[in-house]
Amino acid sequence: EAGVAQSPRYKIIEKRQSVAFWCNPISGHATLYWYQQILGQGPKLLIQFQNNGVVDDSQLPKDRFSAERLKGVDSTLKIQPAKLEDSAVYLCASSSPTGPGGQNEQFFGPGTRLTVL
Amino acid sequence: AQKVTQAQTEISVVEKEDVTLDCVYETRDTTYYLFWYKQPPSGELVFLIRRNSFDEQNEISGRYSWNFQKSTSSFNFTITASQVVDSAVYFCALSGPRAGAGSYQLTFGKGTKLSVIP
Numbered sequence: 001e002a003g004v005a006q007s008p009r010y011k012i013i014e015k016r017q018s019v020a021f022w023c024n025p026i027s028g029h030a031t032l033y034w035y036q037q038i039l040g041q042g043p044k045l046l047i048q049f050q051n052n053g054v055v056d057d058s059q060l061p062k063d064r065f066s067a068e069r070l071k072g073v074d075s076t077l078k079i080q081p082a083k084l085e086d087s088a089v090y091l092c093a094s095s096s097p098t099g100p101g102g103q104n105e106q107f108f109g110p111g112t113r114l115t116v117l
Numbered sequence: 118a119q120k121v122t123q124a125q126t127e128i129s130v131v132e133k134e135d136v137t138l139d140c141v142y143e144t145r146d147t148t149y150y151l152f153w154y155k156q157p158p159s160g161e162l163v164f165l166i167r168r169n170s171f172d173e174q175n176e177i178s179g180r181y182s183w184n185f186q187k188s189t190s191s192f193n194f195t196i197t198a199s200q201v202v203d204s205a206v207y208f209c210a211l212s213g214p215r216a217g218a219g220s221y222q223l224t225f226g227k228g229t230k231l232s233v234i235p
Binding site for chain 2: 042056106107108110
């Protein structure tokens, strides 16, 4: 079974530029999560989708971050404009209620490492 | 609010030594789940174990073992006879049902970086 795919793996941009990340979850997984992991910290949830609807985006800085999950499969996370403090690894995860752990087991992608100069 | 504390920021051990990683959690939920993830230098989070709040039995999987104590809100992780390949950052995480959200979101600790020296 293919895992969660993310691209790009690395991105370097200058502040005030825009950037987008892409995630393809495990086939059939209805729930998709985006996490931000700042160096030296644990991942922090940014947004959670159930199919193509947003379940929770309470920790998403909506003035600059946006995310969508068209057709309930792939998802994109965008930052516009980027700030220095956005430098982090952006992790995508997916889960399914029919998996071994149900909604409690999330499978993570390799992440996108963003550096904002 | 949920909170996970991993007080040990970094630990170094010599290969074949045993090492315990501490995790203390806070939650108001009566039903919750605890996790440990491993993050090697490649960056991907690797699932190690999940425990629900009603199951306090300790678990052993090869060189790994977990001690869940509800009375002290702790879920500690021990690696026996450590190996260089165990070098990674280990995260403890907590999930519980969020009112209105309808699903289980993970709250992570800050992680413990384990270095196993040959």
